Amino acid sequence: MNPEIIRVVGYVVAVIAFVALNAAMLVWMERKVAGHIQRRIGPKEVGPFGILQSFADGIKLMTKQLIVPEGADVLLFKVAPMLVMIPAIMCFVTIPFSEQLAARNINVGLLLIFAIASVNVFALLLGGWASNNKYAVISAARAVSQNVAYEIPMLITAITVVMFTGTMNLQEIVLGQAGGFWNWNIFPVGKNIGMVVVMPISFLIFFICSMAETNRAPFDLGEAESELVAGFHTEYAGMGFGLFFLGEYANVFIGCSLSVILFLGGWQGPFGLLPGVHWFLLKVYFLIFVVMWMRWTFPRTTFYGLLNLSWKILIPISLFNLVLTGAFIKVF
Amino acid sequence: MSEMACDKHKETFVLNMGPQHPATHGVLRVKLVMDGEYIVEAEPVLGYIHRMHEKMGENRTWAQFMPNMGRLDYLGALSYNHGYAAAVERAAGIAVPERAEYIRVMTVELNRISSHLLWMGAYLLDLGGFTPLLYAFDDREKILDMLERVTGSRLTYCYFRFGGLYNDVDDQFLAEAKGFVARLRSRLPMYHTLVTKNVILMQRLKGIGVIDADMCRRYGVTGPVARGSGLNYDVRKNEPYSVYPQFDFDVPVYTEGDSMARYMVRMDEIEQSLRIVEQAIDGLPDGPVMAEKVPKIVKPPKGDYYHAVEAARGSFGVRLVSNGTNTPYRMKLRSPTYSNLSLLAEVAKGVTVADAVAFMGSLDLVIPEIDR
Numbered sequence: 001m002n003p004e005i006i007r008v009v010g011y012v013v014a015v016i017a018f019v020a021l022n023a024a025m026l027v028w029m030e031r032k033v034a035g036h037i038q039r040r041i042g043p044k045e046v047g048p049f050g051i052l053q054s055f056a057d058g059i060k061l062m063t064k065q066l067i068v069p070e071g072a073d074v075l076l077f078k079v080a081p082m083l084v085m086i087p088a089i090m091c092f093v094t095i096p097f098s099e100q101l102a103a104r105n106i107n108v109g110l111l112l113i114f115a116i117a118s119v120n121v122f123a124l125l126l127g128g129w130a131s132n133n134k135y136a137v138i139s140a141a142r143a144v145s146q147n148v149a150y151e152i153p154m155l156i157t158a159i160t161v162v163m164f165t166g167t168m169n170l171q172e173i174v175l176g177q178a179g180g181f182w183n184w185n186i187f188p189v190g191k192n193i194g195m196v197v198v199m200p201i202s203f204l205i206f207f208i209c210s211m212a213e214t215n216r217a218p219f220d221l222g223e224a225e226s227e228l229v230a231g232f233h234t235e236y237a238g239m240g241f242g243l244f245f246l247g248e249y250a251n252v253f254i255g256c257s258l259s260v261i262l263f264l265g266g267w268q269g270p271f272g273l274l275p276g277v278h279w280f281l282l283k284v285y286f287l288i289f290v291v292m293w294m295r296w297t298f299p300r301t302t303f304y305g306l307l308n309l310s311w312k313i314l315i316p317i318s319l320f321n322l323v324l325t326g327a328f329i330k331v332f
Numbered sequence: 333m334s335e336m337a338c339d340k341h342k343e344t345f346v347l348n349m350g351p352q353h354p355a356t357h358g359v360l361r362v363k364l365v366m367d368g369e370y371i372v373e374a375e376p377v378l379g380y381i382h383r384m385h386e387k388m389g390e391n392r393t394w395a396q397f398m399p400n401m402g403r404l405d406y407l408g409a410l411s412y413n414h415g416y417a418a419a420v421e422r423a424a425g426i427a428v429p430e431r432a433e434y435i436r437v438m439t440v441e442l443n444r445i446s447s448h449l450l451w452m453g454a455y456l457l458d459l460g461g462f463t464p465l466l467y468a469f470d471d472r473e474k475i476l477d478m479l480e481r482v483t484g485s486r487l488t489y490c491y492f493r494f495g496g497l498y499n500d501v502d503d504q505f506l507a508e509a510k511g512f513v514a515r516l517r518s519r520l521p522m523y524h525t526l527v528t529k530n531v532i533l534m535q536r537l538k539g540i541g542v543i544d545a546d547m548c549r550r551y552g553v554t555g556p557v558a559r560g561s562g563l564n565y566d567v568r569k570n571e572p573y574s575v576y577p578q579f580d581f582d583v584p585v586y587t588e589g590d591s592m593a594r595y596m597v598r599m600d601e602i603e604q605s606l607r608i609v610e611q612a613i614d615g616l617p618d619g620p621v622m623a624e625k626v627p628k629i630v631k632p633p634k635g636d637y638y639h640a641v642e643a644a645r646g647s648f649g650v651r652l653v654s655n656g657t658n659t660p661y662r663m664k665l666r667s668p669t670y671s672n673l674s675l676l677a678e679v680a681k682g683v684t685v686a687d688a689v690a691f692m693g694s695l696d697l698v699i700p701e702i703d704r
Contacts, residue, residue, distance in 0.1 A: 038466040134347050138369065138685075217460065218532055226355040226458045227685050299532050300460025302686045303369060 011103040015092045019085075023249040024054035026288065033292045064238030072235065073130040080127030081240045084247030087119040091254045096171045098267045098277040109170040110158060113258065114151075117213070120251060121147040124215075127244070128232035139231035142221050142303055147213060149310040154209035156318040157202040160325040161185060161262045164195060174266030178275070184265040194328030198321050203263040205318050207287070210255030212306070214248060217295035221303050256287035344372055347685075351380045355458055355689045358699030362676065362692075364685070371688055374680035376673055382703040389663035394420055394630045395494065397663070402488030404667065405701040407450055410436075410443040410479075411643035413492040418573060419639035419650035420494050423632035431619040432496040433575040438612040439479060439491065440641075441605040442509065445516070446475040447644035448598045448605075451696045455595070456527060458693035459536055464527050471516055478508050494630055495623030506613055513606050513613075520603065528599065537592035541679050541691030544589055552671040555646025556601065557695055559585050560593035567642035574641075578615070579608050591694040598696070629658050645669050645696050667701045 028043065028051055035042025043050030068074055094109035096102035106112055121144055128140025164185065165173045173185075182189045186203045189196055212219040223231030233244045260266055260283045267280040301309070350361035359380035365373040385404065389397045401416045402409040414436055421428060428436075453468030476486045482501050483491040491498050527533060548558045558565055566583040568576045584600035586593035632654040640649035646668025653662035672695045680688045 034462070038463050039470065040466065134345060141368075220460070221686075224460060224686070226460060227689050229354060296463050297526075298461060299456060299530065299536065300686075301532050302536060303684065305532075305535055 011093075015089055015103065019089055019092065019250045019253075020246065022253055023246045024058065026249045026252065027054040027057070027245075029285075029288070030292050030295075033289065034296045037293070037296045058242065061239050061242040066240055067235075067237045069132060069235045071132040073132070076126045076130035077235075078240075080123050080130060081236065081243035081247075083123035083126065084120060085243050085250070087116045087123075088247045088250035088254065090116045091250075094170055095254070095257055096174055096261065096266060097280055099171070099175075099275070101277055102171060105169065105171045107167070107169045110162065110168040110173075110258075110262075113170075113254070114155060114158070117251070117254065118147070118151065120247070123247075124232050127236070131232070131235035133235050135228045135230075136232050136234050139221075139223065139228045139234075142228075143215065143232060146215070146219065146221060146303075146306060149307050150209045150212040150314075153205055153310060153314040153318040154213065156315070156322055157206045157209070158262065160198065160202050160318075160322055163322075163325050163329060164188075164192070164199075170261050170266075174261055174268060177265040178268050181265065181270040184263065184268070186263040192328060192332045194332045195325065198324050198328065199263065201317065202321055203259065205314050205321075206262065207259050209310075209314065210259060211291060211294070212310070214251040214255050216248075216252060216291055218298040218301050219306055220295075220300060221306060224300055252288060252291060253284065256291065257284045259287055260284050343367070349685075350377075355692065356699070357454060357697060360673075360697065360699045360702070364680075364688075366685070369684045369686075371680045371683055371685065374677050374688065376676055378703055380703065381700050383700075385704045386663050386665055389660050391659065393658045394632070394660065397660075398492070399488075399490045402485070402490050403700065404665070404704060405447075405643060405645065405648075405669075405698045406487055407447040407698055408443055408644035409487065409489040410440045410483075410491060411641055411648060413489055414440050414574070415639060415641040415643070415648045415650050417492040417494055418641065419637055419652055420630060420632065422639050423635065423637040423652055423654055424494065424630050426495045426623055426626055426630075428496055428623055429620050430575065430617050431500075432621040432623075434612050434616050435482075435497055435501055435621060436492060437575055437579070438501075438509065438609055438616075439482065441608045441612070442475050442479060442512075443489075444644045445602050445605045445609075446472045446479075448602050449475075451598060451644075452523070452527070452595075455693040455696075456533075458689055459533065461527075461530075461533075464523070467519075467523070471519060474508075474512050474515070478505055478512065481505055481508075493622065493626075495626035497621045500621045506616070509609060510613055513610050516602070516606060520599070523599070528595070534592065536686075536690055537595055537694075538590060540591045540687050541683070541694060542589045543675060543679060547675065547678070551674045553646070553675060554671065555643070555668050555696075556594055556597040557646065557672050557675075559583065560597045561589035562587035565647075567640050567647050571640060573639070579611050581605075581608050591690055594694045594696075631656060631658050640666070643668060645698065645701070646672060665704060667704060669695065669697050670702045673697060673702055 032042040043053035046052040046056045068077055091113050093103045094106050094112055124143040125140045128136040162168055165176050167173060177184050183191060186199050187196060188199060215223065223233065233241050236244060260280065264283050267277060268275045269279050344365050344367045347364045347366050348361060349364055350356040351359040356362065361377040361380060363375045363377055364371050385400050388400060398416060401412040404412050449468040449472045453465030456464040479489065480486045482499065482505050483489045543561045545562045548561050548563050554565060562585060564583060564585045569583055581604045584597050584604065586596055634656045635654055637652045638649060640647050648668055649666035651664040652660055655661040676692060679691055
């Protein structure tokens, strides 16, 4: 058999398994982090430290009946949860876990991820629309305008990175940050002293945007439970809801791993020591921890506050950053 | 519905918030006419938990109605106990021993603190912050434990009797209450640094749901909502009852009238209540906790009586009409949140759902008390 086909099948299986297991891990981690922030211990009954809790939850979700509400658009209603999962899994194709561990090394990897990840919004819109529920429609409208608003500053900051590194190949972006943390893009003292001013701001904008893109608190307006009950997945039962849930965690992982690849040196060690997949995972899970920390600490913003933040603050700053980047690349 | 709501060109739609909805904290239903995210009209629909408490009062003896008082405002039940007991005592001319009044004040103030703490947690939950709720519950739990020791129940108290109390407090209760005052005092700064000073919280509360003093007067709004709009009205000061005149405490008043002002009033009231509890513990006189010569069956003389107390949500009044028999002829309960909720229709006009939720939460609604 063609070894290329085996390689593809192997990666597909591995990626899907990773997404599912990772989501299970993250759900457990989220509940533990939330528990400890809230002075309780979180799940502890199923398995050691409750680590099998999410598997038990998964079994529960899978055995539930998939209820299609009356008046719903059946086809779209069923397609939407899958449409959340598919782009999430596809994004993993270009993410380099380590120098060897990447499904495909594509020279426009960054662009590909942005292109595929934007399909996610489409799924939320369809799910909300097809549910025939007013809360879901409001939520879907919110999710779309939120995603549109935050994609712009996110792309602009990504462009600053691309200008600085000169490539859209994620593997090469990471390779360019080898040597030690002074070479990482977030604080590139070793490479371009001017960019030291620009890059930390870019990182912050990128990180905030990736949180808003994945609908995580404090930007979880799509599923603001005190206003919109459960948002776009109000009508979803069982695994329909489960897929939205899995998709959210997969997207959180992708958002954080992009931040790590673009700014924090990907799989490079902080002092150039032992580069490898462990550094990558360590950094990604640390960022995910920060995301969870924010969720359980901050109240939710309002929808208009959120849009104001994007259009009036993040976009002007990121544009200014873009100009500065161009200037600094010329000067230094 | 008004003309505007029915206008087809406006593309408005009706959204039912409740009777089951996470933000209504109970079975309140608010019928919203929406234009996208904006509310065109809001109409609170009541009656989902109406239990005819007032009618019930006409069908049982004066004393038998006391347990109902724990089932109106289940978060501040002791104030309701106090209101009803004081009204009947005024009607029947029963004098209450000073020790009993001190314990009444002490327990009512503890109950007020627990109510405000729960409100703070639940309000933050409305705003999307989950964690403060569990911290607030931690402190509230201590109060419930203490009150359970003396009253026998944790939520639906029936502790007061005509002429005194069901039983006396013991030394352990006093020691625990004293410890609690110190504990909550040390924890309040933490609430302020973690919650009050949060940027997102300020953004969500400042300038949202502004009510002016005139509007409060029109709707008969009382309690922290009125005090957040610059009305210095507290039944404990304005129509003193019980032993409140003997205590030294302030009435926090803010003039902004927004959700932040109402938030701050309640947070400051926790501090003032702590002061009252502390003074009550220190000055607790000896003596009986039940008046002597209280008849087994109370029969207030013919007449019309009213007594108001300051409950956690505002002025709670009991109007009794007695015809001299062992059952009330008419009983009217004036509950504060009923008036406070009436603001919603006017304030919610033209604001977004999120702001309406933030406003509704700041009113501190307890639905069984609105419906009775």
